Amino acid sequence: AGQAGQRGLRVLLIDHAERLAEKIRISGGGRCNFTNREVGPANFLSDNPAFCRSALARYTPTDFIKLVQAHGIAFHEKHKGQL
Numbered sequence: 144a145g146q147a148g149q150r151g152l153r154v155l156l157i158d159h160a161e162r163l164a165e166k167i168r169i170s171g172g173g174r175c176n177f178t179n180r181e182v183g184p185a186n187f188l189s190d191n192p193a194f195c196r197s198a199l200a201r202y203t204p205t206d207f208i209k210l211v212q213a214h215g216i217a218f219h220e221k222h223k224g225q226l
Contacts (some may be wrong), residue, residue, distance in 0.1 A: 180224030
């Protein structure tokens with residue numbers, strides 16, 4: 144959503160939590176897991192498997208890691224590629 148907004152696109156971000164992105168913050172037992180280097184379409188359940196393949200082909204975990212690094216956000220890699 145942030146990237147789309149920066150490109151001048153209209154964005155509506157809906158989050159059911161009381162605080163925006165709370166689910167991300169608490170993921171990984173409060174350690175804020177944000178991606179996994181080994182993620183792929185097989186890791187997702189969907190009625191439309193083509194969507195996941197398409198989305199991951201267009202925006203990879205490496206792309207997201209570069210975004211995090213560009214913002215100077217510190218992180219570390221755990222076992223099995225968890226970041």
